[in-house]
Amino acid sequence: AQKITQTQPGMFVQEKEAVTLDCTYDTSDQSYGLFWYKQPSSGEMIFLIYQGSYDEQNATEGRYSLNFQKARKSANLVISASQLGDSAMYFCAMRGDFNAGGTSYGKLTFGQGTILTVHP
Amino acid sequence: KAGVTQTPRYLIKTRGQQVTLSCSPISGHRSVSWYQQTPGQGLQFLFEYFSETQRNKGNFPGRFSGRQFSNSRSEMNVSTLELGDSALYLCASRKTGVNTEAFFGQGTRLTVV
Numbered sequence: 001a002q003k004i005t006q007t008q009p010g011m012f013v014q015e016k017e018a019v020t021l022d023c024t025y026d027t028s029d030q031s032y033g034l035f036w037y038k039q040p041s042s043g044e045m046i047f048l049i050y051q052g053s054y055d056e057q058n059a060t061e062g063r064y065s066l067n068f069q070k071a072r073k074s075a076n077l078v079i080s081a082s083q084l085g086d087s088a089m090y091f092c093a094m095r096g097d098f099n100a101g102g103t104s105y106g107k108l109t110f111g112q113g114t115i116l117t118v119h120p
Numbered sequence: 121k122a123g124v125t126q127t128p129r130y131l132i133k134t135r136g137q138q139v140t141l142s143c144s145p146i147s148g149h150r151s152v153s154w155y156q157q158t159p160g161q162g163l164q165f166l167f168e169y170f171s172e173t174q175r176n177k178g179n180f181p182g183r184f185s186g187r188q189f190s191n192s193r194s195e196m197n198v199s200t201l202e203l204g205d206s207a208l209y210l211c212a213s214r215k216t217g218v219n220t221e222a223f224f225g226q227g228t229r230l231t232v233v
Binding site for chain 1: 151153155162163165168170175176178208210212214219221222223224225226227229
């Protein structure tokens, strides 16, 4: 079984500052993928960044970077230079052991989310 | 390139009725997954379809079912609606492959009264 924990129900950040959203995970799978999604009030889930469990370097996508610490089972999202449009709910998610032919396939397990509010 | 399209966007149904939600994936995506999102339970996996076959199912009662057509479009059906089925239902599609991200539609917001 997989579990994602996001311990910050809400976070506040000043515009143009950086913010870190925490995510820890638990799995017995040897290989897995970690994802971050953004959900604005409109409801659509927007993919932000992906980290594979065997990737040696932390993933980066523009202003988003993923601080991946495998031994600690954490995959924190760092948003640099926050913008007002970054205000949204952020979800950390995991997909299980696809390489071993496991039954996870495309299933994503999500955390409870963190509401980020960016102040001007 | 068109994104994932879900119809309808909003739906109000009465307890006991049934409902069908539709999802058109991104062209070329053969995997379609469905999720239920509620304030209390968060995002929960319903099922995944690939090449018209259900290959994974979440922990939901049999009232929840789905199917996928040969053009990869998918429908999910909920029979005998209960008040607790009120939720945002999200559909996601992705290409095959281990590192592929899922792209989500805007969801169908179902209200059961």
